[in-house]
Amino acid sequence: MVDVDVLVAGAGPVGLTAASELCRRGVACRVVDRLPARLPYAKAVGVQPRTLEIWDRMGMVREALETAVPLKGQLLYVNGEEGPRIDLELPPEVPYGFAALPQYETERLLEELLTRWGGRVERDTELLSFEQDTGEVRAVLRLPSGATKELTARYLVGCDGAHSAVRKGLGLTFDGAALPEEYMLGDVEVDWDLPAGYGIRSSHVVDGRTDDMLVCIPLPGDRRYRMSMPTPPELSRAGREGPTGSDPVVHGLSGEQGPLPGIEHIQAVLDRLSPRPTTASSLRWSSVFRISHRIVGRYGRGRVFVAGDAAHIHTPTGAQGMNTGVQDAFNLAWKLAAAVRGRAGAGLLESYSAERHPVGEEVVARTLRHARSGIASDPDDPATIMLREAQLLVGYRDSPLVSTDGAPYDGPAPGDRAPDCGGLLYALAAFPVRLFTLLRGREHTLLLHAEHEERAAVFDEVAAASVRAAHGLLNTCVVLAPDARAPVLRTPVVRDSLGEFRRSYGARDGEAILVRPDGYLGLRTTEADGPEICAHLGRLFGA
Numbered sequence: 374m375v376d377v378d379v380l381v382a383g384a385g386p387v388g389l390t391a392a393s394e395l396c397r398r399g400v401a402c403r404v405v406d407r408l409p410a411r412l413p414y415a416k417a418v419g420v421q422p423r424t425l426e427i428w429d430r431m432g433m434v435r436e437a438l439e440t441a442v443p444l445k446g447q448l449l450y451v452n453g454e455e456g457p458r459i460d461l462e463l464p465p466e467v468p469y470g471f472a473a474l475p476q477y478e479t480e481r482l483l484e485e486l487l488t489r490w491g492g493r494v495e496r497d498t499e500l501l502s503f504e505q506d507t508g509e510v511r512a513v514l515r516l517p518s519g520a521t522k523e524l525t526a527r528y529l530v531g532c533d534g535a536h537s538a539v540r541k542g543l544g545l546t547f548d549g550a551a552l553p554e555e556y557m558l559g560d561v562e563v564d565w566d567l568p569a570g571y572g573i574r575s576s577h578v579v580d581g582r583t584d585d586m587l588v589c590i591p592l593p594g595d596r597r598y599r600m601s602m603p604t605p606p607e608l609s610r611a612g613r614e615g616p617t618g619s620d621p622v623v624h625g626l627s628g629e630q631g632p633l634p635g636i637e638h639i640q641a642v643l644d645r646l647s648p649r650p651t652t653a654s655s656l657r658w659s660s661v662f663r664i665s666h667r668i669v670g671r672y673g674r675g676r677v678f679v680a681g682d683a684a685h686i687h688t689p690t691g692a693q694g695m696n697t698g699v700q701d702a703f704n705l706a707w708k709l710a711a712a713v714r715g716r717a718g719a720g721l722l723e724s725y726s727a728e729r730h731p732v733g734e735e736v737v738a739r740t741l742r743h744a745r746s747g748i749a750s751d752p753d754d755p756a757t758i759m760l761r762e763a764q765l766l767v768g769y770r771d772s773p774l775v776s777t778d779g780a781p782y783d784g785p786a787p788g789d790r791a792p793d794c795g796g797l798l799y800a801l802a803a804f805p806v807r808l809f810t811l812l813r814g815r816e817h818t819l820l821l822h823a824e825h826e827e828r829a830a831v832f833d834e835v836a837a838a839s840v841r842a843a844h845g846l847l848n849t850c851v852v853l854a855p856d857a858r859a860p861v862l863r864t865p866v867v868r869d870s871l872g873e874f875r876r877s878y879g880a881r882d883g884e885a886i887l888v889r890p891d892g893y894l895g896l897r898t899t900e901a902d903g904p905e906i907c908a909h910l911g912r913l914f915g916a
Contacts, residue, residue: 375509377403378713380526382500382539384408386417386476387681387698388532389483389494393431394706396490397814400713403524404492405514407499407533411484414658415475415560415599418590419444419692423764423790425469427703429809430892433486434469440482441472442593445570450648451578458571463763466877468793468809471763473591475560475599476695500538503529505676528709529677532702535665537683543674549667549737552688552744555604556664557634560657562597565649569596575646587646597655601689602642604661608634634659664688666741668733672726678705685733688744691762693736700767700891701729707816707890716844716914720773728769765790769893776909778898783879787897791888792878796871797852800859805870811850816890817910818848821901822874824882826858831902835885836864842910852880 381392384406395402420441428434449456461471484494497517504511510529514522531539540547567573570591577585589598608631636656643653668685672678681698705725711717739761743751751758760766769775770788777787785792793809812818819839823829829851836849851866852874853859859866869875878886885906887896895913898905 375525375527377401377524377526379403379528379530379709380405380500380510380512380524381530381532382406383532383534383537383681383683384411384480384484384494384496385532385534385681385698386479386483386695387702388530389480389487390427390431390699391530391532391680391702391706391709392492393483393487393490394703395710396487396492397431398707398710400710402492403495403526404487405495405498405500407497407515409497409517411477411480413477414660415477415592416558417476417479417689417692417695418473418592418599419696420472420474420479421692421696421762421764422463422467422469422471423767424696424699425472426793426809426892427699429468430813430890431486431703432814433482436482436485437472437474437479438469440478440593441474442591443570444471444473444572444591445568447572447574448567448648450573450575450646452576453648455648461759463759463765466792466794466873467763467765468807473593475592478593479695500531500533503539503542503677505529507675510676527676527713530702530705530709531677531679531683532681532698533683535667535682535686537679539677540669540679540683543677543679545674545679546670547667548670549665549686551663551665554664555609555661556601557604557608557638557659557661559600559634559636559639559653559659560592560597561600561636561639561653562594562655563643563647563651563653564596565647565651567649573598573648575648577646585642585646587642600639600642602639602646604634605638605641608632608638608661631661634661666737668730668737672701672730672733673722678709678725680705680729684729685737687737687740690740690743693740693762693764696764697733697736700732700764703891704729711846711914714844714846716846718912718915721913724772724774728772728774731771732767774889774895774913775893776896776898776905776912778900778905780881780897780899782897784877785894787894789894791892791894794873794877796869796873797867798870799865799867806867808874811867812888812892815848816846817843817895817913818850818888819906820886820888821849821851821864822854822869822878822880822882822884822886823851823857824854826860828883829853829857829860829862833863835901835906839906839910842907842914844914846914847910854882 378401381404392404446460499515501513573589575587666687680701775787821832885901
């Protein structure tokens with residue numbers, strides 16, 4: 374007899390994402406975190422467009438848009454001279470831009486979402502150890518009183534950071550190394566007249582080598598920034614902290630091993646590197662931090678999984694870490710929910726590592742390369758670099774979960790991100806909706822496209838058979854071409870009134886496109902009434 378379906382260790386953005394999605398699907402989930410309260414630190418600040426798309430599907434993008442501030446680009450200065458401005462511009466069909474949001478605000482929004490779904494965070498509660506067999510995971514928790522308690526779960530998800538107890542308990546490798554540099558962080562206000570919404574990167578270079586640097590990321594507020602810069606010798610943690618035999622990982626904010634940066638330390642760097650004479654004030658928090666680059670050999674074993682910093686850590690270049698972890702959790706949650714319901718086909722849970730581990734490897738390697746050589750060293754064209762930094766190019770074409778009929782595509786292939794499009798019109802509505810609105814909060818969605826009324830004649834039968842094959846874990850929708858006659862169908866119908874769906878997807882007459890809960894294509898087939906759809910769904914959810 375298990376106590377809970379899923380135990381989530383860690384209530385940062387990654388753990389809260391996993392827990393919220395599980396609770397939304399009706400999975401009994403408990404979230405524990407060893408800290409007594411959220412930390413008031415603006416650690417992870419950058420929010421990528423792909424993360425906003427995920428928050429759209431989760432139902433919290435409005436709150437994020439009302440709380441975050443736009444990141445418009447970056448101003449570059451070398452030895453006091455202004456360099457070319459980087460503007461963060463994306464194609465018009467991408468619905469969201471780059472944003473800045475302090476991590477404590479991200480956690481607040483996600484925790485409020487979790488509460489709306491009936492979940493809560495059990496604070497000051499630490500996962501001490503666990504063991505698993507083929508049927509359950511037995512975990513030992515330390516409670517706020519100091520007492521210990523055993524809890525039995527079907528699955529355990531470790532979102533417990535760089536020093537993860539779950540990763541250690543699984544005995545997973547965590548290959549990589551620490552970088553020698555130490556940095557200090559500070560959350561301050563300044564009085565310069567630089568344009569709002571732009572990050573600042575100012576460096577001092579001698580003989581091609583950078584020996585001093587200031588990086589400022591805008592935060593909500595008037596001329597408020599999270600600033601990072603090299604640590605002066607008097608604040609260095611060298612000799613005060615470092616790897617030990619039990620935990621060789623050096624990564625993240627320092628604890629109480631030494632003095633914290635004061636406003637005077639930040640002002641000294643501003644005096645050297647600020648593009649304008651300025652005075653720092655209102656220091657909210659500060660710390661010293663170290664960086665490592667590491668990744669696990671696999672993202673789980675048996676009934677236990679790791680996500681976020683428990684699986685991969687790297688330099689903060691490009692604000693990839695938290696965003697990658699949120700995608701880990703989102704990928705895993707719908708698969709765990711299917712498993713809890715007894716509807717996970719062979720290999721569904723194993724696909725989590727198969728899909729996300731290559732993504733983690735790429736992010737760790739790319740951020741390390743950019744930290745050492747700069748983003749200008751990237752060989753790709755600027756548009757591709759921008760899309761990759763926005764995490765819009767993440768895909769799973771090599772995943773064991775995707776299927777294709779082998780036909781060439783003018784749009785996204787199975788495994789690619791499902792793009793948004795507008796102009797979808799319900800017969801009863803006087804206004805169009807976007808595809809992402811249609812997909813919001815749903816499980817798998819089967820989109821059936823017809824250029825002519827005759828091709829849609831079989832769609833009711835296709836939809837019904839597909840829902841049965843998915844054991845009900847499927848939504849269906851017919852997308853009609855702008856000038857197609859509307860047939861009488863039981864399946865919901867929208868009209869592609871502007872032709873954007875047809876253009877964005879290269880949709881063919883009579884085609885079926887399956888969109889996964891995490892917003893990636895799982896299947897495309899021109900034979901909607903053939904066996905491919907039901908066979909694919911059977912592999913996902915079992916017979």
